[in-house]
């Protein structure tokens with residue numbers, strides 16, 4: 276399996292991909308994204324009283340900052356750690372406001388443009404291929420990821436089958452990899468999706484890492500062999516393909532899909548608020564310009580509908596649903612839409628407990644875990660709650676690194692440690708499935 280990812284002629288197959296990504300990243304010799312984030316800041320605010328939280332919300336509507344955390348202004352109350360991205364021309368007003376109100380704050384990123392350019396590798400490093408032929412320690416554009424999938428479909432047809440479950444709003448194929456040793460015997464399935472939210476780039480990087488590790492260690496690692504022999508993994512490396520593409524070409528911090536709205540100029544729906552489970556209730560917005568917009572109706576987004584159809588069709592044999600997000604360092608399970616614990620809570624709870632311990636054993640990174648509602652915040656219409664309600668007993672959402680130091684701009688240097696530790700957590704959850712717990 277040394278040849279994983281190595282095309283028959285590596286240079287021929289991968290050089291064009293490298294050039295393609297350079298074209299996106301380096302328009303001429305100018306800055307990434309036309310230098311649009313120059314002088315922008317990311318600031319962490321912590322309102323300590325009700326009055327401060329109220330003032331912060333008012334300021335938000337006035338200044339139109341971009342919220343990094345939490346995802347909606349409605350979540351802000353006393354004590355809420357709030358990370359905002361403020362454009363250069365707004366930072367003076369924001370700092371004045373902070374001095375006036377005495378709200379506790381800390382500048383996380385002084386110059387977003389510089390941080391963005393520093394975190395991504397130099398063109399020379401991008402094209403530097405690892406000995407195995409494909410560099411898993413850089414972020415890849417959608418085209419690169421899809422070509423990688425096609426390539427694996429050809430070279431690893433014994434373990435991988437690539438298929439499409441539909442088309443995105445802008446007409447892109449929604450590709451899934453079915454991974455596992457083919458068998459005529461009945462096998463249970465595990466669904467894994469990454470990149471529901473476009474700007475959370477570490478997600479797709481992890482999905483790619485997972486596939487790489489599976490192929491690379493299938494023969495040598497008994498745990499992996501057991502996983503691939505007894506289960507099928509359905510892996511969707513980029514769920515929100517249109518949004519992900521847009522986050523490479525136009526707006527690095529885009530979150531939603533790219534669908535158009537007939538009455539508003541704002542694009543997109545939050546693909547993690549668009550599912551038919553307490554749809555558009557608490558923690559979702561009805562306004563098309565908000566980042567947590569639930570959409571005009573449940574499953575309005577073709578991407579959500581395609582995945583929902585697939586999971587509905589296969590719900591009898593898919594036993595786990597895992598969804599990858601960033602950033603917060605949390606492992607979450609239902610419910611998201613209400614404060615309550617699920618039936619058979621203890622099984623899911625112990626799976627999460629063990630997974631988080633396994634994760635920590637690699638680099639000492641701490642994850643919190645628990646029901647999404649009480650651990651992160653209440654949100655309705657999420658994929659995880661929907662999958663659970665549809666009959667998949669183990670459903671989890673990971674919020675990967677970090678806790679705000681780099682936020683969405685997790686540097687490529689941290690892809691490897693993040694994926695290595697997450698890998699152990701996923702293996703641990705998967706092995707749990709193969710045991711007695713219902």
Ligand SMILES: *[C@@H]1O[C@H](CO)[C@@H](O)[C@H](O)[C@H]1NC(C)=O
Nearest residue numbers: 338339362363364365366368
């Ligand atoms: C800041 O600049 C943007 C576009 O460059 C503009 O739309 C916005 O109105 C400006 N805001 C302020 C407070 O000047």
Ligand SMILES: *[C@@H]1O[C@H](CO)[C@@H](O)[C@H](O)[C@H]1NC(C)=O
Nearest residue numbers: 425428429432436437438439
């Ligand atoms: C994957 O490979 C199989 C043949 O092994 C082919 O039938 C299928 O169309 C390929 N999938 C895609 C999406 O190209």
Ligand SMILES: *[C@@H]1O[C@H](CO)[C@@H](O)[C@H](O)[C@H]1NC(C)=O
Nearest residue numbers: 617618619620667668712713
């Ligand atoms: C809870 O566990 C019992 C067996 O221990 C099982 O029969 C039941 O279906 C489970 N319920 C859910 C919602 O998973």
Ligand SMILES: *[C@@H]1O[C@H](CO)[C@@H](O)[C@H](O)[C@H]1NC(C)=O
Nearest residue numbers: 498629630632633702703706
């Ligand atoms: C899962 O994690 C637990 C707790 O850290 C550990 O005891 C167990 O061996 C792990 N299982 C696997 C398969 O990694």
Ligand SMILES: [Zn+2]
Nearest residue numbers: 472475600601
């Ligand atoms: Zn997310």
